[in-house]
Amino acid sequence: xxxxxxxxxxxxxxxxxxxxxxxxxxxxxxxxxxxxxxxxxxxxxxxxxxxxxxxxxxxxxxxxxxxxxxxxxxxxxxxxxxxxxxxxxxxxxxxxxxxxxxxxxxxxxxxxxxxxxxxxxxxxxxxxxxxxxxxxx
Numbered sequence: 001x002x003x004x005x006x007x008x009x010x011x012x013x014x015x016x017x018x019x020x021x022x023x024x025x026x027x028x029x030x031x032x033x034x035x036x037x038x039x040x041x042x043x044x045x046x047x048x049x050x051x052x053x054x055x056x057x058x059x060x061x062x063x064x065x066x067x068x069x070x071x072x073x074x075x076x077x078x079x080x081x082x083x084x085x086x087x088x089x090x091x092x093x094x095x096x097x098x099x100x101x102x103x104x105x106x107x108x109x110x111x112x113x114x115x116x117x118x119x120x121x122x123x124x125x126x127x128x129x130x131x132x133x134x135x136x137x
Contacts, residue, residue: 041126044133048074049125051085057120060085066095066131088118100127 048061051070058070061077068080083094084106093102093112101109102117116126124136
């Protein structure tokens with residue numbers, strides 16, 4: 001009787017594990033248990049993104065030479081002298097030597113993976129090689 005109970009228990013646990021793997025792989029060709037939803041990137045029509053600086057939200061955009069501009073109202077724009085803006089987590093970002101870099105302390109800088117960051121509005125943004133802005137809607 002104990003052997004039968006152990007056997008049935010093992011079969012049920014195995015079926016449970018297999019069914020969880022099937023669910024997690026739905027629409028994915030990744031390893032079992034790893035599921036990442038499809039990311040739909042759309043080229044930004046406005047070319048602007050929100051960011052925080054000194055606790056206030058500003059709108060940012062890049063100029064023709066990948067120089068940074070900002071606006072408090074989206075109408076009047078001014079060049080950002082230090083070229084910095086902050087992501088949702090408070091990391092500083094800037095364009096340096098043709099790359100997008102970030103820093104938590106403003107001293108140690110590293111390239112931003114895939115040139116993407118989370119804006120203060122919770123959306124993800126990224127630049128392509130031509131400095132066009134893309135947003136994850």
